[in-house]
Amino acid sequence: MERIYIGMGSNLADPAEQLRSAIAALGQLQHTRFVGVSAFYQSDSLLPGQPRYTNAVAALDTALAPLALLDALQAIENDQGRERLERWGPRTLDLDILLFGDRLIDEPRLKVPHYQMQERAFVLYPLAELAPQDLRLADGRSLVELLAACPFVGLDRISQS
Template identity: 40%
Template sequence: MRTVWLALGSNLGDREGYLRGAIEGLQRAGLRLLRQSRVAETEPVGIRDQPRFLNQVVEATTTMEPRDLLTAIKSLERELGRTPGARWGPREIDIDILLYGRRIVDEDGLRIPHPELTNRPFLLELLAEVDPQLLEPVSGETMSRLLARAPS
């Protein structure tokens, strides 16, 4: 079993319902949820003229390899009603792999840790809430330390 940390986000429709649906769908896909952060309302990144997001981080275990996990996540997003749209645009649900244990993955269409992780203070804050001593595998620094240095 591998421990993974996923980010959930929604800014369209029943945002709380989409987050709940994502958690339920991840469990149906075989992930075992260990911990989850609070739900935080955040400003959109990239395209600013859109509704605010609800974001949450979950820690889970899985037997899936990273590529299989990504495939399962994309399938779940479609099942929940996500439709193709602009990058960083509005969406019913967005599920991102933030960390997969201490593995570093750089493949076509899959980068772990998430390439924007250290640029998004809200993700660092939610990860630090779940596990303040969690290490970011590239820098080897804790989420708490990265958050303390993150731009506000």
């Protein structure tokens, strides 16, 4: 089993409920044990004119291969009404593999550590709630260094209920 971290986001159809449903679905994945979830955070969309996002990070231990996990996550997204009409468009649910153990993965469908996570406070701060203090990414960067370079700006920590 490897420890993995999943970034979760939604800005359509009751985003907090979308995340709660995703958490329940993650807990049902085969060959996987749900470890925990961060607080929920709200953040502005990366593109103007979209509703605010609700984000969180989940920790799982899994025996699934990376692409099998990706397929399972995309099935959860689809079950919750995800439509892939535009790359950065609004969405009912987005599930991203942020870290997969200490692996560097560079596949056409999957890049781990997740690209641009170092620039996204809505990923780093929830991740820091779950990850060990001394977490290092497979490329050698530490979570502490990433947090220091990415201020807690534009985020609101909210209740999960």
